[in-house]
Amino acid sequence: MNFEPCNRYLLIERAEFKEESLIALPDSFKTQGKYEKVKILSISIDVRPPLSPGQQVVVLSHMIEEVDFGEGKVYLVLENHVVGFLKEKF
DSSP, X not given: OOXXXXXXEEEEEEOOOOOOOSSOOOTTOOOOOSEEEEEEEEEXXXXXXXXXXXXXXXXXXXXXXXXXXXXXXXXXXXXGGEEEEOOOOO
């Protein structure tokens, strides 16, 4: 599948989230925090630098959209929901 975002969306990869619980909860229930670290896979053509594919950024967790159109799930977030960049220390 080759999904390309448009309209200022970023195609992202979410980090695996695993939390052990003594209570059985549905898979769709997540107790993640307000923010989430993600990796940008692809950007729409109208997204401005400094956002680029391969970059790790922090986004608002509740603004991540899961899209499943029969060929597998993709995760999208709008450019303006990026709250920061992760840079490596030198």
